Amino acid sequence: MIGLLKTVRGWIGITAICVFLPVANLIQMVSLVLLPFSRRAFMRFNMGVNQTFCRLVGNVAIFCGNKLVLTGDQPRHENVIAFGNHQSMIDIIMLWRWTAPLGLAGWIRWFAKYELKFVPGLGWGMQFLNTLFVKRDWSKDADSVRATFAKLRESKLPAWLVIFPEGTRLKPDKLKSSQDYARRKGLPVMNRVMIPRGKGFHASLQGMDGIMNAVYDLTFKYEGDIPGLYSFFTKGGCIVHLHSVRYDITEVPRRERDLNAWLMERFLEKDRILSQS
Secondary structure, three states, rough: HHHEEEEHHHHHHHHHHHHHHHHHHHHHHHHHOOOOOHHHHHHHHHHHHHHHHHHHHHHHHHHOOOOOEEEEOOOOOOEEEEEEOOOOOOHHHHHHHHHHHHHHHHEEEEEHHHHHHHHHHHHHHHHHHHOOEEOOOHHHHHHHHHHHHHHHHHOOOEEEEEEEOOOOOOOOHHHHHHHHHHHOOOOOOOOOOOOOOOOOHHHHHHHHOOOOOEEEEEEEEEOOOOOOOOHHHOOOEEEEEEEEEEHHHHHHOOOHHHHHHHHHHHHHHHHHHHOOO
């Protein structure tokens, strides 16, 4: 009986999200009338839509019996580049849960796979938010990424740019490939995270130079196995720890080689944290 009630509760939450998505897309389409008059007004409007959606999803996650445990530095109203390890789509939901109460979730911009651009609902909505869609080939992505950064700078709107430097979600085969690469290159071999890729991070610091206040290092850790999205909502009981360390922008190296070394140190620390019981 309890299991049935949890499933019903989960489907109520899922239904609320699925109903809101097309409504949000429709509202975003209507917002196009603002674009010829003010890109800033257009962007601010869509940030409000994004804030509402993120808050809804974060609240549904908690309503369905999941829990977010926070440690470290708390978010501030400032321009930020945030990076973290990536194990599941649940990471993103919990990031929304963390930032939404302070009104920051609507500020979030992402590096996202190019294919997501065409996903109904979520992908369509991301196109209205200056999402940085990438094909993981810097020679092809560089111009579009620079153009998106230019739009963000010109808008003079607040921004939280979120990056997952591992490039993809952690899976056994991808972890093994990362470990093999580390051995070949004489790099540290990690067991809970993959070797971070520094190009996107370096490009972000360059693209947001002069308007970025801080860098946040986020570590997501799950108690027990990581559930799939369906069981996350229909069973609940998932406990996610989010540890945040804030670095003032003056503390972060700017030369690409130094930045890569700094980023590697952050991921080595994540590996230590995630290896602890």
